[in-house]
Amino acid sequence: MIKTNFSNSKLIINKHEFNECYQRIKDELKHNYMFGWHQYLLANHDDLISEINQINTELQGYAKNMVVIGIGGSYLGSYAINEALNNGYHQEYQLIFLGQNLDSDYFNNVLAFCEENDFVLNVISKSGNTLEPSLAYELIKELMIKKYTYEGFKKRIIITTDAQEGCLRDECLKHDLKSLIINNDIGGRYSVFTSVGLLPLAFVNINIKELLLGAQAASKCYYTKDVNDAFYYALIRNNEYLNDKKVEALIVYNPYLRGLIEWYKQLFAESEGKNKKGLLPIGMVYSTDLHSLGQFVQEGTPMLFETNITFKSNNDISLKNFINNDALAYLSKYDLEDVNKIVNSSVIKAHYEIGNINNYVLALNELNEYNLAYLMTFMMYSCAYSASLLAVDPFNQPGVEVYKKEIKELL
Amino acid sequence: MIKTNFSNSKLIINKHEFNECYQRIKDELKHNYMFGWHQYLLANHDDLISEINQINTELQGYAKNMVVIGIGGSYLGSYAINEALNNGYHQEYQLIFLGQNLDSDYFNNVLAFCEENDFVLNVISKSGNTLEPSLAYELIKELMIKKYTYEGFKKRIIITTDAQEGCLRDECLKHDLKSLIINNDIGGRYSVFTSVGLLPLAFVNINIKELLLGAQAASKCYYTKDVNDAFYYALIRNNEYLNDKKVEALIVYNPYLRGLIEWYKQLFAESEGKNKKGLLPIGMVYSTDLHSLGQFVQEGTPMLFETNITFKSNNDISLKNFINNDALAYLSKYDLEDVNKIVNSSVIKAHYEIGNINNYVLALNELNEYNLAYLMTFMMYSCAYSASLLAVDPFNQPGVEVYKKEIKELL
Numbered sequence A, B: 001m002i003k004t005n006f007s008n009s010k011l012i013i014n015k016h017e018f019n020e021c022y023q024r025i026k027d028e029l030k031h032n033y034m035f036g037w038h039q040y041l042l043a044n045h046d047d048l049i050s051e052i053n054q055i056n057t058e059l060q061g062y063a064k065n066m067v068v069i070g071i072g073g074s075y076l077g078s079y080a081i082n083e084a085l086n087n088g089y090h091q092e093y094q095l096i097f098l099g100q101n102l103d104s105d106y107f108n109n110v111l112a113f114c115e116e117n118d119f120v121l122n123v124i125s126k127s128g129n130t131l132e133p134s135l136a137y138e139l140i141k142e143l144m145i146k147k148y149t150y151e152g153f154k155k156r157i158i159i160t161t162d163a164q165e166g167c168l169r170d171e172c173l174k175h176d177l178k179s180l181i182i183n184n185d186i187g188g189r190y191s192v193f194t195s196v197g198l199l200p201l202a203f204v205n206i207n208i209k210e211l212l213l214g215a216q217a218a219s220k221c222y223y224t225k226d227v228n229d230a231f232y233y234a235l236i237r238n239n240e241y242l243n244d245k246k247v248e249a250l251i252v253y254n255p256y257l258r259g260l261i262e263w264y265k266q267l268f269a270e271s272e273g274k275n276k277k278g279l280l281p282i283g284m285v286y287s288t289d290l291h292s293l294g295q296f297v298q299e300g301t302p303m304l305f306e307t308n309i310t311f312k313s314n315n316d317i318s319l320k321n322f323i324n325n326d327a328l329a330y331l332s333k334y335d336l337e338d339v340n341k342i343v344n345s346s347v348i349k350a351h352y353e354i355g356n357i358n359n360y361v362l363a364l365n366e367l368n369e370y371n372l373a374y375l376m377t378f379m380m381y382s383c384a385y386s387a388s389l390l391a392v393d394p395f396n397q398p399g400v401e402v403y404k405k406e407i408k409e410l411l
Helices: A015-030 A036-042 A046-062 A076-085 A104-116 A131-155 A167-175 A195-203 A208-222 A229-242 A255-272 A294-299 A326-331 A336-354 A369-389 A398-410 B015-030 B036-042 B046-062 B076-085 B104-116 B131-155 B167-175 B195-203 B208-222 B229-242 B255-272 B294-299 B326-331 B336-354 B369-389 B398-410
Strands: A003-005 A065-069 A094-098 A120-124 A157-161 A178-181 A247-252 A280-285 A304-312 A359-366 B003-005 B065-069 B094-098 B120-124 B157-161 B178-181 B247-252 B280-285 B304-312 B359-366
Touching (some): A015 A369, A046 A208, A065 A104, A076 A195, A076 A369, A120 A131, A157 A167, A157 A195, A167 A178, A195 A208, A208 A369, A247 A255, A255 B294, A294 A336, A336 B398, A398 B336, B046 B208, B076 B195, B076 B255, B076 B369, B104 B131, B157 B167, B208 B229, B208 B369, B255 B280, B304 B336, B336 B359, B359 B369
Parallel strands (some): A065 A120, A247 A280, B157 B178, B304 B359
Antiparallel strands (some): A003 A359
C-alpha cells in the first residue's frame, strides 16, 4: 500500500542484526501500557462506528458546522484528515477548531461565526482541565445556551473524555450530556483513529470505516510481519541522526497536506524529543517552499534529510488546450500532475546528487481514507520504533508539564 | 517602535568592536547593487501611492476578489500582511493566491471559485518565465477571456513585472495592459513595500501609506543610527550559530501571523543559506505548538533558540462574566489577552531557566500597518547584516537555480 524508496540510505545492517533489534524493541513496546493503540487498531470497531453514525445523523440534522474544541492530539488528526480529503471549495459540512490557542482575535472570529451560523459542538479532552479547551468550552457554552436555550444546548453537544474522571465527565453527569470515551491506554498523539478523531471526521462525511480498515491493515503489517518498512524507516532515521543530520523535513506536493505535516510534527517531536535527543521534525510544501527554504536545503548548513509523501491526484488538469504561449509550448503534452511529478523527481535529483541531501519516498497510489490511514499508521509504528531506538519512552511527554507548572504559578 | 529584550544573550562585545564591525558591514552593503531597497525605503513614494490608489478604485469597481499570481517573494509579503491585519471573519475584499504551487486540487478549487465569483487579476513576476506563475497565468487568462470577453479581461488585469524585459512585459505591450514596474535593484524577498506588495494590499484596504511610513522610519533607524538593535540582533543570531544553535524558531502567539512566519522563513533561508552556512529558520504558533513541538523544545536535542514576536490585541475578551466553572474561577479576574501574555512569560521562563533555551523578544505595542512594516523592515536589515556576518551575499539565491535546471532537462 505504501511503495517506499529508501535507496539513498547508507545504512548497513544484516538480516540477523535487523531481526534481533526488531524483536527487542517490539518486546519493549509490548510491555508499555500506553501501546494500547496497537491492540485497538487490530480489533473490530463496528459497534463504535454504529454509535458514531447514529450520533452524527442527529447532529447533522441540527447544523452543517461542528465546532471542535481540543488541543494537540485532540484535534490535529481530524484536522489533518479533513483537510487532506475534503480539500474542496464546495465542502458541505465543516469543522471549526477552537481551544487550540488563546488568541482573542481568533476567539472573536469563531464566536462571531457561531452567533451567525448554526453549529453543533464536540469537546475533546482526556483530563478536561487543560487551559485552552477549558476556556473555549466556557465561552461557547454560554453562547449556546443563550442562542439555543439550555435544552437546545444539550441536544447539540457531545463530549469526548475519560470514562470515569475529570471535569468533563462531571459535566456530562451534571447535565446528562451525550459522551464518547477516550481510552486510557492510548495517548493523544496516537488517538486519531479512536472516538477522538472519528466523530468529527464522520460529521464531515469522511468514511470512518475505511479509515479503520486502512489503519488495521497497516497495523497487521508493521508490527506482526518479520520484515517491515516501518521499522526499516526508523533505523534509517536513527542512522541519519547518528550521522549528525538532526532535522527531518517531511515534504509534500499538495498544500492540503499542511495539516498532515502538523500532525506528523506533534507525533515525532513529542515521542522522540526528550533526554536531549531526537530529530527535529519540520515540513515543507513544494514547489511553494522551494522558493523559500529551498535555497537553504540545497546549499545551507547541511543538517537535514527529506522524506517525500507522493500520490496521484484524482482531479488532474490537462494542459493540452490551455497553453497558447509559445514559451510554454513544451508543457502542452503534459497534465498538471505530470509537471508536479517531474518537479518532484528533479528536486530529489538536485538535492541528492548536487546538494548531498538524502531523500526518502513514501508513495501512495492515490489519496483516500484507506491509504491515508495506512500512511498515518505507518508513521505511528515508525515513531514508536524510532523513539525506542533512542532509548526514550515514545508515549510520555514530561516536558509539556514543565511550562504548565510555570503557568499555574504565574496565574 | 520595537521594544527588544536580548537579555538572554551571552554575547560579549565592546563598543569599539561593535562599531568597527557595523561600519565594515554597512560599507559592504552600500556597494551591493541589490541593496536598492534601502534607498527605496528612504525615498518618498506619494506618486506611486496615487497611481496604485487610482488603479485600485477601478479594480474594486469590478470585483471584491483579487487573484494574485506569484511565487516566493512575489506573494509572501502581501500574504503575510493581509493575514495579519485583515484577520477578520467579515473581510470585504479578498486575495486569492495562485501560481505558488503546481497542485491540481488547488488549481481546480481556485478555477471553480473564479467561475462562480467576480474577480480581478494581478500577475507578479520579474522575469515572467517562472514555471508556476506562468502556468497559472495561462489557465486564468483563458478563463477570463471566456467569462469577461477579451475587452473585459484587459480591464480586469494588471501586471507587475520588469520595466523592459521578459514575457510579461511583452504581454503588456501585445495586449496594451496596465502594468506596474518591479525595481531592478530589489530582490523578491525584499520587495514587499514596492509595487509587488502594495497593489494587492491596497486592494484589500490596507493603508499602504502607513506601511511605507513605518518602513521608512525603521530604515532611518536601522542603517543610519550608530547603535541599533537590528545589527545587535544579527550579532546575537551569529553568536547562537557559532555556539552550535543552528535553528532559530520565530514564536508568535497569534495564528494570523502564520503568513509572517512564512515570509520570515524565505527572507532568512534564502539570504543566509549558502556555502554550507546559515541558521535554519522555523516558526511556531504558541500556545498551539506547545502541544506539538513544545516537548522537543523543552527537552529534545538542544539545537535551537527562540525569538518571540509579541503585541497587545485590540479585540480583547473579558473573562469576568464568562467563567461559571469553579475549577476556572481563578481566571475570572483576567482578560483573554492577559492569559495569553502570562502563558508567554511562563514559556520563556520554562524554556530559558529549565530548558536552557535562549529567548529573545521583539515587542510591538499594537499590530497595525505602521508597526508591522517597522518590524518587517527590522528583519530585512537584520537579515542583510546577519548574512554579511556569515560572509555570504544576502541578495542572491544560486541554489534555487539548481533544481530549475534539473526541471528544464527533465521536461
